[in-house]
Amino acid sequence: QVQLVESGGGLVQAGGSLRLSCAASGGTVNTVNMGWFRQAPGREREFVAAVSRRVFVTRYTDSVKGRFFISRDTVKNTVYLQMNSLKPEDTAVYFCAADAATPTLDMSDRRYDYWGQGTQVTVSS
DSSP states (O other): OOEEEEEOOEEEETTOOEEEEEEEESSOTTSSEEEEEEEOTTSOOEEEEEEOSSSOOEEEOGGGTTTEEEEEETTTTEEEEEEOSOOGGGOEEEEEEEESSOSSOOOOGGGOOEEOOOEEEEEEO
């Protein structure tokens, strides 16, 4: 059973940066696919970024490419989402998730088995 705890959310002005952390227990972050998703009020949860197990392959949704970067620290067993040049439309609750079963990197939230509680990111204009 993988448990995930996010942190690092907050209020930031447009153009600013935040780094989200996702600390994992019950599993190691380089043996599962790890993803970040977000959900804004009144909208469906959407994929943001993911990193594959073992080999460091990443994937991003188009709206964050070049601004957000996913990374992992196997010593701390933590996955990070560095968010730069933040925009008001990035405002959402951000969730990290782990996919222990799918052999390839997937952007569908239905593939992810374990979820954190979420952390709020608010970007003011």
